[in-house]
Amino acid sequence: MNEKARNYVDLFRKVKIASAATVDEQGRPQSRIINVMIASDEGMYIVTSKGKPFYKQLVDTGRVALSAMCPDCQSLKFTGKVKMVDKKWVDRVFEENPGMNEVYPGDTRYILDAFLIYEGSGEWFDLLNYPINRETFSYNASEEKAGFEIQKNCIGCGSCIPVCPQKCITEGEPYKIDPVHCLQCGACFEVCPAEAIKRLHP
Amino acid sequence: MNEKARNYVDLFRKVKIASAATVDEQGRPQSRIINVMIASDEGMYIVTSKGKPFYKQLVDTGRVALSAMCPDCQSLKFTGKVKMVDKKWVDRVFEENPGMNEVYPGDTRYILDAFLIYEGSGEWFDLLNYPINRETFSYNASEEKAGFEIQKNCIGCGSCIPVCPQKCITEGEPYKIDPVHCLQCGACFEVCPAEAIKRLHP
Structure with a gap:
């Protein structure tokens, strides 16, 4: 351990x-x-x-x-x-x-x-x-992935920024979610017009 | 309710x-x-x-x-x-x-x-x-039965009395478990030679 x-x-x-x-x-x-x-x-x-x-x-x-x-x-x-x-x-x-x-x-x-x-x-x-x-x-087991990740097909439109309750998304290519502060609520995932946000957990 | x-x-x-x-x-x-x-x-x-x-x-x-x-x-x-x-x-x-x-x-x-x-x-x-x-x-649902109950085929041998951690079995015909004080540990069930103790839960 x-x-x-x-x-x-x-x-x-x-x-x-x-x-x-x-x-x-x-x-x-x-x-x-x-x-x-x-x-x-x-x-x-x-x-x-x-x-x-x-x-x-x-x-x-x-x-x-x-x-x-x-x-x-x-x-x-x-x-x-x-x-x-x-x-x-x-x-x-x-x-x-x-x-x-x-x-x-x-x-x-x-x-x-x-x-x-x-x-x-x-x-x-x-x-x-x-x-x-x-x-x-x-x-004795692997850590389980959870939350959301912004992929390379992010178009940089910024739609995800205002809907994030914890303001933990930052601009960039692609935009980035800070996993430490993310609520994993899925609001960004719901609004992304480019379907660039990947759900890491089932 | x-x-x-x-x-x-x-x-x-x-x-x-x-x-x-x-x-x-x-x-x-x-x-x-x-x-x-x-x-x-x-x-x-x-x-x-x-x-x-x-x-x-x-x-x-x-x-x-x-x-x-x-x-x-x-x-x-x-x-x-x-x-x-x-x-x-x-x-x-x-x-x-x-x-x-x-x-x-x-x-x-x-x-x-x-x-x-x-x-x-x-x-x-x-x-x-x-x-x-x-x-x-x-x-909006029925209460779920749990614990153990002594049935009529109890032979009154008293084997269950000393193994009960909470001393909640009393003599009688049949012997009786007080469900309010029972740990539901199953010790009585394990020792009963007459198989007179019924498990109420699955």
Whole structure:
């Protein structure tokens, strides 16, 4: 895990309370509040118990998406892959999070399993300060492209400039969107008469 | 919307900052931090802009799951259906949330659309106080069953009592799980020698 990814994984661990989203057997999104229990160079560890729909969804799909917010770190999001790991990680989680003993006292902890989020990509996003800021990160996976990019067939008409809420497009050949400050709202894409703006995400 | 559901919808609005989960075109869970902009008897309103993957996922699937946490309300989760509504709701959102004008000044707001979460079901869950507490709610949809129930073929052996982390099973014919305090961990289900415990959720 590179330093940038490690920084964001540590932020998830610092925030601790995150939302974990999964897809259920009917293909519906499901989400609940969880704790990110451990963050290491291998990824993030979470625990859940065998009887829960969350557990079944993790096992069935091998995927989870996290998002979290805090006053210091603003908004974090992540989507990645998950696998069940040895029960010794349940013990590690209880060592590092002793409050868990109140919820699952004694040996009752072993109805839990630990899951490692071993790869994925995410984004940090600060909507609270202007201009807005964003940065992508990933570990054991490639960063996912998002937002919009102005291509060479830009005719320099300037239609995109006034519609940009964050004023992050600058003149040039071609015009350029500053991806760090872009809301990814798509307003420029909608108005471009030359169809010169490419959507980078699906 | 009944009073109980209204209460929880108001909580989402009070918390404001929630995670919104969707399913992307590859079937993966995706999640990001959003604001619940308006809560009314019709449901919850959210906004997003046309260029975002979130927008496309809402339109393509018609579904969203929310979860939120706050010191007072503990943990809330919800999954339901969503539909795009008239642009006048974008104006309503900006009236009630004037801070939105800093992100989308002037007419740039109309790259946003408003979506109404018009039905769904959810759960409030308090893991911070013991015994833990939970309550389900729904609007324009039936409440979803979750957890475990002991059936008539219970043999009264008592195997389930010591494995329950929250001690919420009481003797009787059959034994009974208190659903309000149940972690839904499934420990009782795993040990029952009579297979008398039914899993209520998929």
